[in-house]
Amino acid sequence: MRATTLHGLKDIRFTEVADPVIEQPTDAIVKVIASCICGSDLWNYRGDNDITPGMTMGHESLGVVEEVGSSVSSFRKGDTVIVPFCHCDNTCPNCTFGAQSACVHLGFTVSGQGEYARVTQADGTLYRIDADPAPELLPSLLSLSDVMATGWHAAVAAGVRPGGTAVVVGDGAVGLCGVIAASMMGAEKVVAMSRYADRQKLATAFGATHVVETRGEEGEAEVLELTDGVGADAVLECVGTDQAMRTAFAVARPGSTVGIVGVPHGVQLPVHRMFRKNVGLAGGMAPVRRYLDDLLPLVLDGRINPGLVFDKTLPLAAVAEGYQAMDERTAIKVFLQP
Amino acid sequence: MRATTLHGLKDIRFTEVADPVIEQPTDAIVKVIASCICGSDLWNYRGDNDITPGMTMGHESLGVVEEVGSSVSSFRKGDTVIVPFCHCDNTCPNCTFGAQSACVHLGFTVSGQGEYARVTQADGTLYRIDADPAPELLPSLLSLSDVMATGWHAAVAAGVRPGGTAVVVGDGAVGLCGVIAASMMGAEKVVAMSRYADRQKLATAFGATHVVETRGEEGEAEVLELTDGVGADAVLECVGTDQAMRTAFAVARPGSTVGIVGVPHGVQLPVHRMFRKNVGLAGGMAPVRRYLDDLLPLVLDGRINPGLVFDKTLPLAAVAEGYQAMDERTAIKVFLQP
Numbered sequence: 001m002r003a004t005t006l007h008g009l010k011d012i013r014f015t016e017v018a019d020p021v022i023e024q025p026t027d028a029i030v031k032v033i034a035s036c037i038c039g040s041d042l043w044n045y046r047g048d049n050d051i052t053p054g055m056t057m058g059h060e061s062l063g064v065v066e067e068v069g070s071s072v073s074s075f076r077k078g079d080t081v082i083v084p085f086c087h088c089d090n091t092c093p094n095c096t097f098g099a100q101s102a103c104v105h106l107g108f109t110v111s112g113q114g115e116y117a118r119v120t121q122a123d124g125t126l127y128r129i130d131a132d133p134a135p136e137l138l139p140s141l142l143s144l145s146d147v148m149a150t151g152w153h154a155a156v157a158a159g160v161r162p163g164g165t166a167v168v169v170g171d172g173a174v175g176l177c178g179v180i181a182a183s184m185m186g187a188e189k190v191v192a193m194s195r196y197a198d199r200q201k202l203a204t205a206f207g208a209t210h211v212v213e214t215r216g217e218e219g220e221a222e223v224l225e226l227t228d229g230v231g232a233d234a235v236l237e238c239v240g241t242d243q244a245m246r247t248a249f250a251v252a253r254p255g256s257t258v259g260i261v262g263v264p265h266g267v268q269l270p271v272h273r274m275f276r277k278n279v280g281l282a283g284g285m286a287p288v289r290r291y292l293d294d295l296l297p298l299v300l301d302g303r304i305n306p307g308l309v310f311d312k313t314l315p316l317a318a319v320a321e322g323y324q325a326m327d328e329r330t331a332i333k334v335f336l337q338p
Numbered sequence: 339m340r341a342t343t344l345h346g347l348k349d350i351r352f353t354e355v356a357d358p359v360i361e362q363p364t365d366a367i368v369k370v371i372a373s374c375i376c377g378s379d380l381w382n383y384r385g386d387n388d389i390t391p392g393m394t395m396g397h398e399s400l401g402v403v404e405e406v407g408s409s410v411s412s413f414r415k416g417d418t419v420i421v422p423f424c425h426c427d428n429t430c431p432n433c434t435f436g437a438q439s440a441c442v443h444l445g446f447t448v449s450g451q452g453e454y455a456r457v458t459q460a461d462g463t464l465y466r467i468d469a470d471p472a473p474e475l476l477p478s479l480l481s482l483s484d485v486m487a488t489g490w491h492a493a494v495a496a497g498v499r500p501g502g503t504a505v506v507v508g509d510g511a512v513g514l515c516g517v518i519a520a521s522m523m524g525a526e527k528v529v530a531m532s533r534y535a536d537r538q539k540l541a542t543a544f545g546a547t548h549v550v551e552t553r554g555e556e557g558e559a560e561v562l563e564l565t566d567g568v569g570a571d572a573v574l575e576c577v578g579t580d581q582a583m584r585t586a587f588a589v590a591r592p593g594s595t596v597g598i599v600g601v602p603h604g605v606q607l608p609v610h611r612m613f614r615k616n617v618g619l620a621g622g623m624a625p626v627r628r629y630l631d632d633l634l635p636l637v638l639d640g641r642i643n644p645g646l647v648f649d650k651t652l653p654l655a656a657v658a659e660g661y662q663a664m665d666e667r668t669a670i671k672v673f674l675q676p
Contacts, residue, residue, distance in 0.1 A: 099593030255437030275622040282618030
């Protein structure tokens with residue numbers, strides 16, 4: 001098949017690789033009908049993580065089941081499915097405790113930006129949707145494989161409550177989905193911290209009631225002013241850098257929780273401040289499968305439209321252009337069509 | 339008055355100092371009728387914190403109101419009171435959010451191991467109890483000024499639930515009170531990590547269903563075995579050292595929360611593990627006042643007897659002997675009488 005591969009610093013190619021095959025009886029092979037580029041792919045692209053040259057890329061995808069292993073009983077060839085980026089059996093003690101992203105049989109989609117992808121633990125992982133979804137729904141449905149579910153997880157972890165205040169640190173696609181989540185969960189004041197006009201506009205469309213453009217101490221002071229000098233009831237940290245984390249803890253009111261979903265890079269948690277102020281931390285890699293029963297109806301009813309985070313669409317063969325656009329921030333998130 | 343003072347490394351004296359006086363109209367002066375030594379006093383005693391030579395010591399006390407400031411309306415001379423170690427107005431946004439230990443008017447008892455103590459924000463801080471409590475109740479009542487409320491906070495922060503498993507890291511007085519709390523909150527399996535026979539015995543009396551004697555990786559493996567290889571539903575970290583924190587996160591099941599109440603010393607939070615396993619952290623300095631409505635009846639009804647953590651009683655004048663005993667671990671916690 002043809003798939004996106006990474007060969008070195010900012011060296012993305014669309015090349016011929018071996019087809020994924022059923023390796024375990026619990027596997028399925030899915031033909032990808034929509035995929036995209038994730039902010040976390042940029043860590044590899046920019047050389048911030050160790051990579052294996054030639055590795056396939058992409059963990060977000062929507063697909064049609066092509067083949068299933070002998071023990072897969074809930075899906076068959078032809079089913080249209082959401083493919084959560086983290087694969088889980090959905091029956092182990094971690095899954096039943098709501099931590100599907102720490103399933104004892106955890107797996108990941110590794111060729112989502114390709115023609116086919118192998119899904120481990122297919123019965124537990126996949127989520128069936130109607131065949132031939134309307135094309136305009138594809139972006140939002142695709143977002144359920146990761147980005148929307150991740151923003152939702154940040155809000156759940158932060159304990160967003162009706163009538164409260166929520167601050168979203170980070171205006172990438174995950175942060176924007178965090179705004180959707182905080183708004184849907186009934187936060188009365190949703191503050192989006194964002195420097196870019198296009199993202200601010202989207203945040204407002206998604207339910208942000210306030211936008212804070214400044215960063216660091218200046219931004220923190222502005223958020224405190226918006227929250228009566230007290231700080232926010234819930235903070236969603238959707239970046240993963242040390243500065244974002246510091247800001248998150250600086251604007252979280254005593255007794256609140258910072259919900260984290262950005263993969264931590266170079267982060268030192270401010271344990272003394274956390275202790276003194278009783279500010280907790282929750283979250284982590286999103287247990288996507290856990291939220292699909294809640295999120296799919298919201299998409300199908302049109303109550304949320306997270307697909308709007310895709311502001312650039314490219315054919316899969318032009319994936320390198322997509323990486324460049326996201327790296328240079330000329331696109332928020334790039335939608336890829338086969 | 340005479341009070342406990344610290345003059346240098348392990349140099350505790352009982353000396354004459356200036357009487358505390360009403361400094362603000364919201365203050366009260368309390369005559370101390372019972373006090374004790376806290377594990378956190380040992381950080382100062384052992385030279386692990388910077389100290390001011392001659393500083394008075396003690397933040398846990400039970401007392402009788404001696405004098406109140408002009409704006410104190412809920413208490414008067416002669417009232418017998420629990421004095422939460424952290425003083426709060428109990429009306430500010432942080433207090434009403436349940437974070438009384440981050441009150442905007444936060445204060446602390448600083449001469450609890452003395453004849454008198456100044457209490458700031460007396461109306462919000464103090465908690466009246468019956469005059470002349472039975473002598474045998476004094477230790478448990480005193481424990482509500484800090485140690486029992488702190489153990490309770492660890493269990494609340496960790497989210498102990500009926501029928502679940504709870505692990506308590508630390509067998510000091512706070513950890514032992516954490517065992518009481520986890521047990522009262524209905525945890526079915528309460529694992530106390532303790533190396534000392536006397537503390538193990540007390541933990542068992544307090545409701546621990548299992549004791550793990552080993553430490554580090556060995557102890558962690560033992561806890562995992564006791565929790566079906568999954569880890570605990572709730573972990574109470576009652577020490578504050580890096581090793582204790584590591585153990586806490588190692589035995590916390592994915593999706594659970596570590597409740598911390600030990601003042602962190604040299605702690606590096608394992609942010610990558612927390613992220614990967616979705617293990618959260620909550621807690622901090624205990625909002626003592628918040629829990630007294632719940633805890634006092636439990637003590638008065640005899641449903642909990644946290645006073646048993648005091649295994650040595652001394653006259654205040656012999657306080658130096660008490661510090662030595664706790665430093666050498668020949669006493670769990672020392673009760674001081676005027």
